[in-house]
Amino acid sequence: MINKKLIKEFEAVVGKNGVMQSESDLHSYSYDSAVLDPVTPALIVKPTDTDQLGPIVKLCNENGLPLTVRGAGTNLSGGTIPDKGGVVLLTNGLNKILEINEQDLYAVVEPGVITAQFAAEVSKRGLFYPPDPGSQAVSTLGGNVAENAGGLRGLKYGVTKDYIMGIDFFDAGGDLIKSGSRTVKCVTGYNLGGLMAGSEGTLGVFKNIILKLIPPPRAQKAMMAVFDNVDKASESVAAVIAAKIVPCTLEFLDKVTVKYVEDYTKVGLPTDAEAILLIEVDGHPAEVAEDAEKIVEICKKAGALSVKAAENAEERANLWAARRNALPALARAKPTTVLEDATVPRSKIPEMIRTLNEIALKYDLTIGTFGHAGDGNLHPTILCDRRDKEEYKRVEDAVNEIFEKALALKGTLSGEHGIGKAKSKWMEKETSRATLEYSLKMKKAIDPNNILNPGKIIGEL
Amino acid sequence: MTDLNRLASMLMELDDQMAACMKCGMCQSVCPVFSETMLEADVTRGKITLLEHLGREMIKDPRQVSAKLNRCLLCGSCEANCPSGVKIMDIFMKARVIATSYKGLSSGKKLVFRGLLKHPGLFNLLTEMSAKLQGSFTTIENEAANTASCGILSPLIGKRHLTLLNKRPFRKDYPFLNTERGSSGLKAAFFTGCLVDKLYPNIGHAAVKVLKHHETGIFIPEGQGCCGIPALASGDIETFRDLVKMNIEVFEKGDFDYLITPCATCTSVIKKTWLKMLKDDDKELYEKVQVLASRTMDISQFLVDKVGLKINDKTGIKKSVTYHDPCHLDKSLGITSQPRKLISASSSELKEMNEANRCCGCGGTFNLYHYDISKKIGERKGENIRASKADIVATSCPACMMQINDMISQSGGGIDIRHVIEVYADSIDD
Numbered sequence: 001m002i003n004k005k006l007i008k009e010f011e012a013v014v015g016k017n018g019v020m021q022s023e024s025d026l027h028s029y030s031y032d033s034a035v036l037d038p039v040t041p042a043l044i045v046k047p048t049d050t051d052q053l054g055p056i057v058k059l060c061n062e063n064g065l066p067l068t069v070r071g072a073g074t075n076l077s078g079g080t081i082p083d084k085g086g087v088v089l090l091t092n093g094l095n096k097i098l099e100i101n102e103q104d105l106y107a108v109v110e111p112g113v114i115t116a117q118f119a120a121e122v123s124k125r126g127l128f129y130p131p132d133p134g135s136q137a138v139s140t141l142g143g144n145v146a147e148n149a150g151g152l153r154g155l156k157y158g159v160t161k162d163y164i165m166g167i168d169f170f171d172a173g174g175d176l177i178k179s180g181s182r183t184v185k186c187v188t189g190y191n192l193g194g195l196m197a198g199s200e201g202t203l204g205v206f207k208n209i210i211l212k213l214i215p216p217p218r219a220q221k222a223m224m225a226v227f228d229n230v231d232k233a234s235e236s237v238a239a240v241i242a243a244k245i246v247p248c249t250l251e252f253l254d255k256v257t258v259k260y261v262e263d264y265t266k267v268g269l270p271t272d273a274e275a276i277l278l279i280e281v282d283g284h285p286a287e288v289a290e291d292a293e294k295i296v297e298i299c300k301k302a303g304a305l306s307v308k309a310a311e312n313a314e315e316r317a318n319l320w321a322a323r324r325n326a327l328p329a330l331a332r333a334k335p336t337t338v339l340e341d342a343t344v345p346r347s348k349i350p351e352m353i354r355t356l357n358e359i360a361l362k363y364d365l366t367i368g369t370f371g372h373a374g375d376g377n378l379h380p381t382i383l384c385d386r387r388d389k390e391e392y393k394r395v396e397d398a399v400n401e402i403f404e405k406a407l408a409l410k411g412t413l414s415g416e417h418g419i420g421k422a423k424s425k426w427m428e429k430e431t432s433r434a435t436l437e438y439s440l441k442m443k444k445a446i447d448p449n450n451i452l453n454p455g456k457i458i459g460e461l
Numbered sequence: 462m463t464d465l466n467r468l469a470s471m472l473m474e475l476d477d478q479m480a481a482c483m484k485c486g487m488c489q490s491v492c493p494v495f496s497e498t499m500l501e502a503d504v505t506r507g508k509i510t511l512l513e514h515l516g517r518e519m520i521k522d523p524r525q526v527s528a529k530l531n532r533c534l535l536c537g538s539c540e541a542n543c544p545s546g547v548k549i550m551d552i553f554m555k556a557r558v559i560a561t562s563y564k565g566l567s568s569g570k571k572l573v574f575r576g577l578l579k580h581p582g583l584f585n586l587l588t589e590m591s592a593k594l595q596g597s598f599t600t601i602e603n604e605a606a607n608t609a610s611c612g613i614l615s616p617l618i619g620k621r622h623l624t625l626l627n628k629r630p631f632r633k634d635y636p637f638l639n640t641e642r643g644s645s646g647l648k649a650a651f652f653t654g655c656l657v658d659k660l661y662p663n664i665g666h667a668a669v670k671v672l673k674h675h676e677t678g679i680f681i682p683e684g685q686g687c688c689g690i691p692a693l694a695s696g697d698i699e700t701f702r703d704l705v706k707m708n709i710e711v712f713e714k715g716d717f718d719y720l721i722t723p724c725a726t727c728t729s730v731i732k733k734t735w736l737k738m739l740k741d742d743d744k745e746l747y748e749k750v751q752v753l754a755s756r757t758m759d760i761s762q763f764l765v766d767k768v769g770l771k772i773n774d775k776t777g778i779k780k781s782v783t784y785h786d787p788c789h790l791d792k793s794l795g796i797t798s799q800p801r802k803l804i805s806a807s808s809s810e811l812k813e814m815n816e817a818n819r820c821c822g823c824g825g826t827f828n829l830y831h832y833d834i835s836k837k838i839g840e841r842k843g844e845n846i847r848a849s850k851a852d853i854v855a856t857s858c859p860a861c862m863m864q865i866n867d868m869i870s871q872s873g874g875g876i877d878i879r880h881v882i883e884v885y886a887d888s889i890d891d
Contacts, residue, residue: 024525027514028502033484038510046499073501074486092499116490137490328544335480337545387480 058174071140077420111142148198150416155374250374344411377415534824561696631665643676
């Protein structure tokens with residue numbers, strides 16, 4: 001329980017301004033971007049220096065206070081919704097880029113650095129940090145690591161975990177743990193930095209993160225292919241990969257999404273299309289030109305109604321406008337937007353889309369699906385009004401069926417949004433009882449008082 | 462029903478609009494206040510959550526929510542960038558009205574809004590007297606910018622470099638004007654706005670000069686007053702409504718094609734806020750508001766889109782001008798190109814600053830109650846202005862000019878702060 005003495009102790013660590021406990025402050029940290037019920041914490045702590053993190057964790061541990069670390073609070077699975085009576089630790093004051101090393105191609109950052117601002121800073125030095133989650137304009141790198149965030153470039157460039165070279169973090173007792181190094185190769189000890197990726201705040205509290213940087217591609221080319229049938233779009237995706245071309249982005253929009261995007265933007269999308277693919281290749285200019293030509297051919301051969309390649313930056317921006325506006329267009333249609341991210345092997349996309357359409361019919365719901373066709377990471381988006389209890393029950397049933405199908409197709413519950421509170425009950429189904437037991441044992445050993453973001457991923461101990 | 466129940470049920474009327482917020486948090490990337498404080502309750506998503514929780518009676522103390530609600534510039538940056546298209550300014554204005562109806566208006570605000578704004582004659586007299594007396598209590602900080610600091614008031618206004626009340630308000634020279642349509646075939650009613658009248662009469666004179674130059678008829682009625690936004694921002698819907706009614710009455714007597722203003726805020730308020738806030742009011746008034754709002758435009762928009770500019774190519778006096786986009790023109794009305802065309806037409810060199818459309822941090826009364834945050838936001842604007850290396854910073858809103866004046870004056874002056882209409886007026890012959 002929080003008492004005056006304890007508040008004084010927190011204030012001694014972060015100063016008076018760094019501790020908040022008014023009713024309105026507590027309520028403003030009771031939620032994140034997930035469609036879940038809010039939970040009000042007991043205390044908000046906002047450190048201004050990463051050295052304050054250890055003592056904060058220690059205080060929580062000694063007093064059995066659940067601790068939830070929060071960056072921008074854009075989590076889509078409830079990972080940043082705190083525990084009742086718990087402490088929310090804000091990292092957005094810990095936002096220094098400590099180093100960008102152009103010789104050794106790495107950067108060292110504090111957890112609260114904003115993803116897009118970091119990418120821009122790296123770009124200024126002529127380097128490239130590829131992970132680009134949809135929330136990158138506000139999301140923090142600490143949050144990206146904790147969720148192992150993906151993005152549009154996953155197919156070619158991988159996701160956040162592929163850029164983690166090392167992490168210094170505090171364990172549940174507040175001691176500093178070091179992992180990884182500034183070298184490309186490092187096999188000293190367990191890969192603890194890797195363990196932190198996707199740990200959703202349940203295994204440690206990050207101090208500094210060492211991230212890998214790469215040289216940027218010198219050219220890129222975007223294309224849009226329109227199909228009257230999802231299978232043809234999917235065949236095109238398969239044929240592109242079979243031709244040994246790895247596009248940096250390969251995005252899919254279904255019929256419902258195209259309709260909403262066109263209603264909203266009036267950019268002239270063919271609303272009779274069943275599927276649109278947006279494909280971009282990047283790399284050496286000669287390779288880009290050759291690959292783009294091949295892709296246009298492949299799509300035509302697969303039966304695309306039309307294929308258009310952007311000839312300049314403006315045309316490229318226009319092609320991408322459709323994808324950029326997918327979520328805004330869908331979000332405007334109804335009050336509540338349930339954004340899922342069940343992921344299936346690439347080849348199973350047509351079957352998954354068919355099932356999604358059947359589920360929409362069965363539960364009388366509007367589902368717009370868009371997403372990353374290249375890596376099978378779809379975003380079925382259910383448009384509803386959460387205040388309508390009867391309808392929301394149908395939404396929950398539909399989501400359950402989507403998970404069932406994704407698992408039946410040897411896919412996964414979540415490609416990039418995390419498990420959090422929303423999907424923990426499904427963990428055993430995708431993995432196994434033994435896997436869950438293994439994880440629970442690990443959690444118990446690392447965090448015996450269960451203070452680090454309890455209830456997330458593996459459920460209640 | 463307790464007072465809290467009643468407040469909650471009033472807020473639930475906004476529930477449909479608030480439900481559209483999907484809590485994605487993208488407002489964090491554009492909110493000027495959040496970028497300084499990094500506190501969730503200072504950004505739109507947090508404020509909407511607090512209103513929802515108050516509406517559902519999960520929060521017991523409405524005063525805290527009201528205080529958080531007021532930590533907002535009403536700049537509209539969030540609404541302009543909201544992926545879900547939430548009508549954020551509607552929600553915040555109405556929520557402020559509801560909050561004020563619950564906790565009442567402070568006696569100071571009552572005196573200013575109901576005692577002064579609603580009585581333009583008294584307001585004019587009082588400001589005129591103050592203009593004459595202010596010299597005795599202030600120290601001139603920057604003569605060119607007409608700013609001063611005020612020792613006596615420093616507990617209240619801090620170390621602000623205030624723009625001084627002008628000794629001769631605009632409407633003293635033009636209490637009434639009604640000229641015929643000239644060769645342009647157009648006639649504009651001129652809504653002066655309080656700040657132009659009392660602080661920046663030169664903007665009004667520049668506007669008259671330009672309109673005459675383009676042979677446009679001008680209608681300036683007697684008895685026009687404040688657009689109402691200071692009252693509404695404090696939740697005083699009663700005064701707001703009275704001011705709208707008063708202005709409608711004086712302008713409906715005139716024969717004109719467009720109502721123009723040199724104030725971005727007045728333009729946006731007349732064009733959008735009057736309509737939104739009086740939608741459920743009596744039908745006759747609402748219809749009149751609709752007519753006037755549809756004919757209202759920013760002065761540079763009128764000159765560029767309706768009148769047509771004459772490009773002046775005076776040689777030898779080429780000065781560089783950087784332009785600050787007022788939130789109420791850019792984010793609210795989407796007007797960005799016309800003021801820049803006015804600058805280019807004045808044979809000045811337009812030098813874009815970084816983040817030209819980032820809020821200056823004034824936010825009307827926000828500047829009075831949250832000067833520390835307002836100043837931090839303003840300093841970033843000031844730095845961007847200096848980095849542009851322009852001789853003049855021009856904008857389309859006298860409230861932004863006040864804030865920029867304060868920032869530039871406190872950091873040593875040296876840059877002229879002008880309204881775009883002044884820049885253009887300077888380039889044409891009398």
